[in-house]
Amino acid sequence: MTQEKQATYDAFEEKIASETGMIELHLDLKFSMKPWKKALVFGFLFYLIVLFVFIVLITFIKRDFDFKLVSMISSVYITVLVLSFRFMYKIFKERFALI
Secondary structure (H helix, E strand, O other): OOHHHHHHHHHHHHHHHHHOHHHHHHHOOOOOOOHHHHHHHHHHHHHHHHHHHHHHHHHHHHOOOOHHHHHHHHHHHHHHHHHHHHHHHHHHHHHHHOO
């Protein structure tokens, strides 16, 4: 990568890091990841929380914990989630590699 292109990329990363610094300030966490990777990780964790809420709702609606039903729903949900996040990772990696 040329120096000019690297300088442009570094400036862009600093801009994004200053905009996403709120996560580090509020949670007092320091990550050595690029901002777009952080966004994917936090998004993935959020969707796992959604899965947990969905399982709790199903359990209360059925008034019993059906392991077979919950495991089927979880396996389908996580498979779709992993495939979609893999697709997003590929897109973001290509998009930010061009900068």
